[in-house]
Every structure is written in C-alpha cells, then in structure tokens.
Amino acid sequence: MKPFSNEPVLELRRADVRAELASALAESDGRGPVRVPVWIGEDRREGDELISTDPGQPDRVVAVAACASAGEVDEALRRAGEGAGKWARTPAGERARILLAAARGLRARRTRAAALAVRECAKPWPEADADVCEAIDFLEYYARGAIELAQGAPLLQVPGEHNDLRWLPRGIAAVISPWNFPIAIPCGMVAAALATGNSVVLKPAEQAPGCAQLLCEVLREAGVPADVLALLPGEGAVGAALVRDPRVHIIAFTGSAAVGLEIWRTAAETPPGQKHLKRVIAEMGGKNCVLVDADADLDEVVPAMLNSAFGYAGQKCSAAARLLCHESVHDVLVERLAGAITTLQVGQAQNLATDVPPVIEQAAQERVSAYRDKARAEGRLVEGAPVPAAGWFAPPALAAELPAESSILSEEIFGPLLAVERVRDISDACDRVDASPFALTGGLFSRNPDTVEYVAGRLPVGNLYVNREITGAMVGRQPFGGNRLSGTGTKAGGPGYLLQFVEPRTVTENTVRHGLVV
Amino acid sequence: MTIDAHTGVPAGSSALEAETQRVGHSIAGALPPAARHPIQALDGKAMQLASADQELKAALFRFVDVVPACRSMDDLARHLTGFLHEVKHPPAPLSVAMRMADSRAGRAALGAAAAAGVRHMAHRFIVGEDPRAALPVLRDAWKRGVAPSVDLLGEATVTPREADDYASRCAEALTTLTAATAQWPTRPRLEGDSHGVIPRANLSVKISALTPLLRPHAPERGQADAAERLRPLLRQAREAGAHLHIDSESLDTRDAVLDLALRLLAEPEFAAGPSAGIVLQAYLRDSPQMLHRVLNWARDAGKSRAQPLTVRLVKGAYWDHEMVQARQHGWEVPVFDAKADCDANFEDLTRRLIDANGLVRVAVASHNLRSLAHAVAYNRLRGGTDADLELQVLKGLGDGLAEALAGCELRVRAYCPVGDLVAGMAYLVRRLLENTANDSFLHDQAAGVPLDDLLSAPTPSHVLAGRP
Numbered sequence: 001m002k003p004f005s006n007e008p009v010l011e012l013r014r015a016d017v018r019a020e021l022a023s024a025l026a027e028s029d030g031r032g033p034v035r036v037p038v039w040i041g042e043d044r045r046e047g048d049e050l051i052s053t054d055p056g057q058p059d060r061v062v063a064v065a066a067c068a069s070a071g072e073v074d075e076a077l078r079r080a081g082e083g084a085g086k087w088a089r090t091p092a093g094e095r096a097r098i099l100l101a102a103a104r105g106l107r108a109r110r111t112r113a114a115a116l117a118v119r120e121c122a123k124p125w126p127e128a129d130a131d132v133c134e135a136i137d138f139l140e141y142y143a144r145g146a147i148e149l150a151q152g153a154p155l156l157q158v159p160g161e162h163n164d165l166r167w168l169p170r171g172i173a174a175v176i177s178p179w180n181f182p183i184a185i186p187c188g189m190v191a192a193a194l195a196t197g198n199s200v201v202l203k204p205a206e207q208a209p210g211c212a213q214l215l216c217e218v219l220r221e222a223g224v225p226a227d228v229l230a231l232l233p234g235e236g237a238v239g240a241a242l243v244r245d246p247r248v249h250i251i252a253f254t255g256s257a258a259v260g261l262e263i264w265r266t267a268a269e270t271p272p273g274q275k276h277l278k279r280v281i282a283e284m285g286g287k288n289c290v291l292v293d294a295d296a297d298l299d300e301v302v303p304a305m306l307n308s309a310f311g312y313a314g315q316k317c318s319a320a321a322r323l324l325c326h327e328s329v330h331d332v333l334v335e336r337l338a339g340a341i342t343t344l345q346v347g348q349a350q351n352l353a354t355d356v357p358p359v360i361e362q363a364a365q366e367r368v369s370a371y372r373d374k375a376r377a378e379g380r381l382v383e384g385a386p387v388p389a390a391g392w393f394a395p396p397a398l399a400a401e402l403p404a405e406s407s408i409l410s411e412e413i414f415g416p417l418l419a420v421e422r423v424r425d426i427s428d429a430c431d432r433v434d435a436s437p438f439a440l441t442g443g444l445f446s447r448n449p450d451t452v453e454y455v456a457g458r459l460p461v462g463n464l465y466v467n468r469e470i471t472g473a474m475v476g477r478q479p480f481g482g483n484r485l486s487g488t489g490t491k492a493g494g495p496g497y498l499l500q501f502v503e504p505r506t507v508t509e510n511t512v513r514h515g516l517v518v
Numbered sequence: 519m520t521i522d523a524h525t526g527v528p529a530g531s532s533a534l535e536a537e538t539q540r541v542g543h544s545i546a547g548a549l550p551p552a553a554r555h556p557i558q559a560l561d562g563k564a565m566q567l568a569s570a571d572q573e574l575k576a577a578l579f580r581f582v583d584v585v586p587a588c589r590s591m592d593d594l595a596r597h598l599t600g601f602l603h604e605v606k607h608p609p610a611p612l613s614v615a616m617r618m619a620d621s622r623a624g625r626a627a628l629g630a631a632a633a634a635g636v637r638h639m640a641h642r643f644i645v646g647e648d649p650r651a652a653l654p655v656l657r658d659a660w661k662r663g664v665a666p667s668v669d670l671l672g673e674a675t676v677t678p679r680e681a682d683d684y685a686s687r688c689a690e691a692l693t694t695l696t697a698a699t700a701q702w703p704t705r706p707r708l709e710g711d712s713h714g715v716i717p718r719a720n721l722s723v724k725i726s727a728l729t730p731l732l733r734p735h736a737p738e739r740g741q742a743d744a745a746e747r748l749r750p751l752l753r754q755a756r757e758a759g760a761h762l763h764i765d766s767e768s769l770d771t772r773d774a775v776l777d778l779a780l781r782l783l784a785e786p787e788f789a790a791g792p793s794a795g796i797v798l799q800a801y802l803r804d805s806p807q808m809l810h811r812v813l814n815w816a817r818d819a820g821k822s823r824a825q826p827l828t829v830r831l832v833k834g835a836y837w838d839h840e841m842v843q844a845r846q847h848g849w850e851v852p853v854f855d856a857k858a859d860c861d862a863n864f865e866d867l868t869r870r871l872i873d874a875n876g877l878v879r880v881a882v883a884s885h886n887l888r889s890l891a892h893a894v895a896y897n898r899l900r901g902g903t904d905a906d907l908e909l910q911v912l913k914g915l916g917d918g919l920a921e922a923l924a925g926c927e928l929r930v931r932a933y934c935p936v937g938d939l940v941a942g943m944a945y946l947v948r949r950l951l952e953n954t955a956n957d958s959f960l961h962d963q964a965a966g967v968p969l970d971d972l973l974s975a976p977t978p979s980h981v982l983a984g985r986p
C-alpha cells in the first residue's frame with residue numbers, strides 16, 4: 001500500500017478548474033432535494049419530518065429527511081448488535097480494503113459532495129472541497145492505521161512465555177456529528193469506528209442530513225455490511241436516546257460544549273444490565289486566541305486573521321475569536337484589520353468571490369447579532385460591508401476596547417466576530433489564555449524562536465499554530481483536537497486516535513511443558 | 519537540433535554557439551575586477567559563508583527579515599542570538615557574537631553592529647527611501663549608460679486605503695521621474711530602437727499592491743478594483759511619455775495580472791500610449807503557452823497601439839514559494855525543478871521573442887552571462903541590431919554586469935527598488951535567497967567556476983536522460 005498522503009485540494013487559481021464548479025452545482029441542483037431515509041439494514045424509511053434548507057436562500061430545500069423514532073433507535077441498535085460480531089471477526093485488512101474503496105467512491109463524487117455542502121451548509125467552494133478531501137483523508141488514514149493496529153505492539157519476551165498485546169473492537173459506536181464539516185467530521189468518526197471493527201449508528205446534525213446520506217451511500221456501496229452502519233437522521237432526542245442506551249459502547253461526538261458535557265455526564269451512568277463503561281470521544285467548543293507579539297510581521301497577520309476569524313463565517317471550531325495584541329502594535333493592527341474587513345465580500349457560498357457566507361440558521365444569525373450589539377455598547381465595533389437581506393447573513397465584525405470581564409471575551413460565539421485585546425507582553429497574553437476553560441486551537445505571531453518556545457510551553461491548547469492561520473488542520477500533519485473543556489484530548493487524524501475505539505487485551509501463554517520450552 | 523522556420527538560424531547551431539561564446543567572453547572581459555569594489559567583495563564573502571551552511575543561511579534570513587520590527591538594539595541582539603542558537607556549528611566570529619549577547623552592553627553593541635550590517639546590505643539593493651532620494655543614483659547610472667526602471671517597495675496591501683496610497687506613490691513617482699529625467703544628458707543608445715523613442719521615465723508597478731481584493735480563486739473582483747487605480751496611472755504615463763511596466767508575482771495572481779494588463783492596454787483610450795510592458799517568467803513550465811498568448815494579443819488586440827508592448831523575460835523570483843505551495847497542496851509543481859531545464863527554456867523563449875521583435879519590444883533580464891550572451895548572439899545572427907534588444911539586471915545583484923554590458927555598447931536597464939527598510943525586507947530576503955542559492959549563476963561565478971563552464975549551453979534533463 002502506498003504511504004498516506006493528503007488528497008490534493010482543487011487548484012482553484014486555475015480558470016479551467018473553476019469552470020467545472022458551476023456545472024457541478026447545476027447538476028446537483030437539477031437532482032432536486034435529497035431524500036434522506038432512516039436507514040437501518042436494508043430498510044429505508046423516507047419521511048419529511050426534517051427539512052434542510054440553503055442558509056443563503058432559506059426557501060431552497062436541499063434535503064427532506066425522515067426523523068428517527070424511539071422505535072427506530074431501538075431497531076438500529078438491535079441490528080448493529082447483530083452485525084457487530086461478524087464485522088469484528090472480519091480481518092483488519094479486509095475492513096481497510098472496504099474503507100479504501102469508500103475513499104475511491106468519494107473521490108469519484110468529489111464535486112457532487114462539495115456541491116451538496118455548498119448548498120446545505122453554505123460552505124464556500126474552497127472549503128467545501130477541502131471538507132471532501134479531508135473525508136477522503138480520514139478513510140485512507142484510518143484504513144492504514146487499522147492494519148498497523150492489528151499487528152499488535154512489541155512486548156518484552158523472556159524464555160518460557162509468550163506475550164501478546166492485541167486490540168479488539170468495543171462493539172457499537174454511536175456517532176453524533178455536527179453540520180460545520182458535514183462530510184469530513186462524520187466520515188472521520190465513522191471511519192475510525194468501522195476500521196477498528198465496531199458497528200456504527202450515525203446521528204448527523206439536523207442541519208446537514210443530506211451530506212450524511214451521501215456519506216452513508218458511499219460507505220455502503222464500498223462494501224460496509226448493511227447491519228454495520230445505520231443512519232438515523234433526527235434532532236437532539238435521537239442523539240440523547242443513543243447516548244443513554246446501555247447497548248452503546250462508544251460515543252463519538254463533535255459539537256458544542258454544553259451538549260458534550262451532558263453526554264459526558266449521561267454516559268457515566270451504568271444502569272443495571274450494562275456490563276461496560278462507555279467510552280466518550282468528544283470534540284467540543286473553543287474560544288481560540290491568537291497572540292501577536294511586537295516583532296510580528298503584520299503583513300502576514302492581517303490576511304491570516306481574515307481567514308482564521310471570518311472564513312466560513314467563523315463557524316469552525318478552530319476559528320479565531322480573540323486577538324491578543326502587544327500594546328506596541330495594537331493600534332496599527334486594529335486599523336489595518338478594520339480596513340481589511342471592509343474588503344470582505346459577504347454573499348452566497350456558491351459565488352467564488354464570497355469571503356463570508358451566511359451563518360447556518362436564523363438562531364445563529366440572531367445570536368451573533370446580539371453579541372455585536374453588546375460589543376457596540378461595551379466598546380468599539382467595526383463592521384464590514386452591508387449584507388444581503390434574504391438569508392442568514394452576518395457581517396464580519398471587529399470588537400475592540402472591550403472591558404476585561406465582557407462575555408464577548410469568554411463565550412463561544414461561533415460567528416464572524418473577532419475581539420481584539422491589548423496586552424502588555426506575551427506573558428500577559430498567556431495568562432489571559434490560561435484563564436479560559438477552553439483550549440482547542442491557538443495562534444502566535446512572533447519571529448523570535450525563544451518566544452515561540454515559551455508560548456508552546458505555556459498555552460494549554462491542543463493545536464498551536466505559529467505564524468500562520470489557525471484553521472485548516474490536515475490529516476496526518478496536524479492531528480486535531482482540544483484539551484480542557486474543549487475535548488477529551490483525542491487527536492483526529494493523528495496516530496493515537498484509533499486506540500479510543502478499541503479495548504486492549506494482553507495474552508500471556510506459558511510455553512514451558514515438563515521443563516521444556518515448546 | 520531544431521531549426522527556426524522563420525529565420526533559418528538553428529537553435530543549437532554551431533554558428534549560434536560560437537557567437538554566444540564570443541559575446542560571452544567579450545562581456546566577461548568587460549566585467550570590472552572585484553578589487554575595484556572592495557565593499558561588494560566583502561558582501562560576497564558573507565554571502566559565500568551563508569550559502570555554505572544552510573542553518574546559518576536560515577538564521578541570517580530570519581534575522582534580516584525581523585530587523586525592521588525590532589524596537590531596540592537589545593531586542594535586535596536577542597533576536598540575532600535566538601536565531602544563531604539554532605546553528606549547530608557556528609563559525610568562530612558568531613560564537614564571539616553570542617558571548618557578547620550575555621551582557622546588556624554587549625547586546626547594545628551587537629545589535630548596533632548587526633543593524634548597520636543589514637542597513638548596508640539593504641542599501642546595496644534599495645536605491646533610496648523614495649524616488650526623489652534615488653534620483654542622484656539613477657542619474658549617475660544613466661550617465662554611465664544604464665537606464666533605470668523604478669519599483670516602489672511597499673508593505674502588503676490589505677486595505678483600500680493602502681491601495682490608494684500605493685497608487686498615489688506611483689503617480690508621484692511618475693511625476694518626479696518625468697521631470698527629473700528630462701534634465702538628463704542625451705544617451706542615444708538608451709533612448710531609441712527601430713520601433714522609435716524609448717521613454718526615459720520607467721516605472722514598474724505591482725497589481726497586488728493596487729488592490730486588496732486579488733483572490734487567486736476569484737480574480738475578477740480584484741481585477742476590477744485594480745483597474746480603477748491602474749487606468750489613471752496609464753493615462754498619466756501616456757501624457758508624460760513615460761513607460762509603465764506591470765510586474766508579475768507568484769502563479770496565484772499570474773493570470774489575473776496578465777489578463778488585466780492586456781485588457782486595459784487594448785482599450786481605445788490607450789491606443790496612443792503609454793509605452794507599457796508585462797513579464798514572462800521562464801521558470802514556469804507553461805511559459806511557452808503564455809508567450810503564445812501574448813504574441814497573439816500583440817498581433818490582434820495590441821496591433822492598433824502606437825507603442826509596442828515590452829515583454830520582459832525573467833527567470834522568476836518566487837521559485838521557493840511555488841515549490842512549497844505545490845508540495846503542500848499536492849499540486850503539480852508549476853516550475854522547472856532542474857536549473858538546466860529552466861535555462862534551456864529561457865533560451866527558447868529568448869529566441870521566440872527575438873523572432874517576434876517586430877511585434878514586441880524584447881527585454882531579457884538575467885544575471886546569467888550565458889543567457890545574456892545567447893540573446894545578443896541570436897539577435898545579431900538573425901540580422902537584428904543591438905538597439906533592438908534590452909538587457910536587464912537588478913540593482914545590487916548585477917551592478918558589475920550592467921557596467922560590462924554598457925561597456926560593450928549594449929542597451930541595459932537596471933531594476934531599481936525604492937522604499938524604506940521595513941517595506942523592502944521581503945524584497946531583500948528574496949534577493950539574498952537568489953544570491954546564495956547553490957545552483958545560481960552568481961554562486962558559481964563567485965565560487966570561481968571557469969568562464970567556459972559558465973558559458974556552456976544548458977543541457978535539459980530529458981537530453982541527459984537520453985529521452986527525445
């Protein structure tokens with residue numbers, strides 16, 4: 001097998017590559033709304049309980065989904081239990097082969113999948129394409145990882161005994177995925193569980209059932225057995241039912257801190273009859289900070305901050321929310337950023353010139369708007385250009401001169417609002433970051449190697465980016481995940497991730513019979 | 519061997535090769551001895567030291583890069599020693615420097631010395647703080663037979679105001695240069711060719727500095743915004759009789775820049791002028807297709823223009839960037855990775871351009887003696903006059919070469935960056951990289967490679983590998 005390498009993103013600087021996107025979108029639109037069934041085994045029950053729309057044009061229906069009932073949750077878990085044994089006994093190489101076939105399947109549908117993310121989640125093309133590439137990367141990376149894991153680990157061997165450490169599937173994984181990486185994140189969690197021999201019940205975000213459906217189709221077509229992967233579209237109640245159920249062994253979740261903590265609590269229960277501890281793999285929120293020291297190259301800071309804070313309207317868990325700036329460059333940087341956000345074009349995701357797409361839904365628009373009002377009242381707010389009236393648009397905005405206790409500096413906003421703070425020095429900035437319960441990503445702009453080392457030692461974050469934007473982690477290159485209340489410290493797309501999905505077993509055999517080593 | 523259909527001068531013919539050698543030797547003979555420029559020789563020594571040790575080179579570049587952002591001598595010294603700590607085997611003088619940094623007084627002295635060193639190096643490449651300050655140097659070069667093209671260094675343009683500021687600096691530069699150059703003495707060799715008068719005032723502009731909106735994946739918005747600032751400059755250049763050259767940067771913006779330049783120059787209001795130019799980067803694998811496009815434009819849309827388009831052929835200054843970006847994204851590498859392939863392509867493009875010199879003005883920009891000699895030789899064999907071929911060098915890197923070319927009565931222009939130290943650092947770092955690259959002509963020349971080897975024809979890798 002070829003060593004892992006990342007799936008190349010589209011080279012959108014070339015006009016001929018860009019030209020293909022318009023036709024991909026037209027073709028996707030031509031198919032009409034995606035029908036997303038409750039899909040258990042061979043049974044597909046369609047329905048229209050969930051309607052998924054284009055955030056930029058809310059009257060455009062992208063997907064029509066059934067919503068899993070309590071009975072269907074029960075049935076999905078029963079079938080997953082039936083499928084689990086055989087899948088667990090399937091050799092790792094065979095499971096990996098199926099995941100690699102799924103990678104090929106997704107590759108063959110790249111622009112179609114991206115077009116769906118453009119419509120359903122208002123992901124701009126470059127980011128929608130990157131989302132599909134990351135999904136392919138997860139399939140390729142975990143397939144290889146599972147084969148490696150099946151080799152076991154080297155142990156100390158002494159005469160007369162044979163020691164063997166192996167990893168076994170846990171059983172049933174409930175995967176609860178978000179809408180902001182509508183293909184990559186569910187794909188990563190599902191692929192990791194499948195690669196390690198678990199069966200999977202996927203509950204995708206209610207805002208993105210269409211993307212989840214495409215992912216499940218790809219996996220089933222590649223050869224994932226029908227009773228090893230179930231799709232349960234639905235709202236919070238479906239996820240909650242899965243989390244509570246004693247038949248579930250693994251809960252892989254990516255989403256908000258509030259939901260994540262609730263899952264953590266619920267999963268800790270061991271009702272009578274449950275013979276195991278549930279393993280929770282949670283990637284939660286962040287309040288990500290970028291530190292700018294006096295020796296930073298502001299020419300690089302400005303574009304990197306525009307990308308980090310306003311790319312996909314700030315709706316990435318890795319997005320920059322706070323900019324902590326050395327007092328000697330604070331005013332210059334605020335002025336340049338204030339000018340630069342007026343250059344950002346707010347518009348529809350399918351338009352390649354769009355810098356800031358709409359936020360996911362009306363509630364998000366209202367939430368971000370409330371924080372902007374608060375920033376205006378508490379400090380200084382600079383807003384970008386006016387936004388289109390229809391659709392859930394929010395202007396990119398910069399909040400400065402806020403009081404230290406402002407909730408804008410501590411709460412996750414998940415929208416295009418960046419708060420800038422003046423700091424005395426880098427040590428002061430590190431103190432402020434350290435005060436936060438969140439520790440997902442962080443950034444530093446400095447050209448002093450000693451400063452880089454100091455900050456790398458002090459920031460509690462899971463991913464620190466130096467002199468670059470703080471989003472865009474690549475599988476195999478930047479294993480991704482946060483610490484503290486941002487997550488369980490597991491690293492998606494990194495070497496240790498699959499270990500969360502398996503149980504270790506050490507087998508020691510006495511090889512001495514009648515005093516002879518046999 | 520290919521034979522050019524139009525001229526009958528075989529590309530690799532013995533006549534062309536012999537003439538190339540002859541021209542090369544005569545230019546080399548006119549090069550000023552290094553001894554006459556002790557300061558340059560000193561810099562050369564530092565460059566040599568840096569190019570011999572990758573870690574030291576990295577430390578030097580990172581230091582040069584951060585100098586303008588340092589707030590005090592103490593701060594400078596701390597950065598310098600921070601970088602030098604990452605060099606595993608520092609040469610003796612650097613160990614002394616690092617020991618100096620242990621005390622506050624030592625750091626002040628070290629910082630001051632290092633700042634002076636960088637400033638000295640910057641002055642070699644950057645002519646002055648602004649066009650007015652640069653005038654004495656430009657005039658002096660002109661008198662010695664070297665015409666200038668002025669380039670205004672600047673910080674990255676990220677706001678509309680910064681784009682406006684750059685545009686007004688360009689406008690001021692045109693005004694300053696037009697007024698000042700009118701007073702310069704006559705230098706017939708620099709002022710005319712078979713197409714007619716060549717403007718004295720010559721300004722190079724960057725589209726990425728004229729707009730904050732140039733996005734590689736959505737060029738139209740940035741083009742429209744840049745056009746609003748470029749048109750007034752074109753009008754001003756037309757009225758003043760100055761030349762405006764549109765520079766190329768990385769491949770991210772290459773198509774956007776070329777499309778915009780060719781579109782605007784074809785607009786009726788610019789039919790009468792100004793004299794203008796674009797850049798062709800020979801390190802790009804698709805540069806032959808780009809030249810094809812440009813020549814088609816010159817035959818078609820550009821035909822009605824009073825002044826022919828100038829095409830400046832360069833190797834290209836973003837090689838590392840293109841390489842890194844392509845590797846990080848898994849894209850096909852757009853540049854030649856073997857120097858000989860790039861050099862061979864440069865010569866191919868040179869010949870095609872000279873063949874087309876009825877349509878365009880040809881400017882060949884290089885510090886590679888072989889590339890320049892080949893251009894001169896081909897042009898002569900084709901029956902052209904030296905007046906119809908412009909040779910270009912960079913101020914600071916090609917000063918001796920410019921002097922030699924002028925001494926050989928060739929038409930030579932130096933690209934002269936103007937601006938302050940902060941703005942010039944990105945430029946300076948790129949030039950230092952180019953100067954210390956192990957495969958550069960300048961490196962070979964400094965290392966004492968024999969002249970005949972320096973002048974030998976590039977052998978493309980497909981020939982070495984035995985493929986057709």
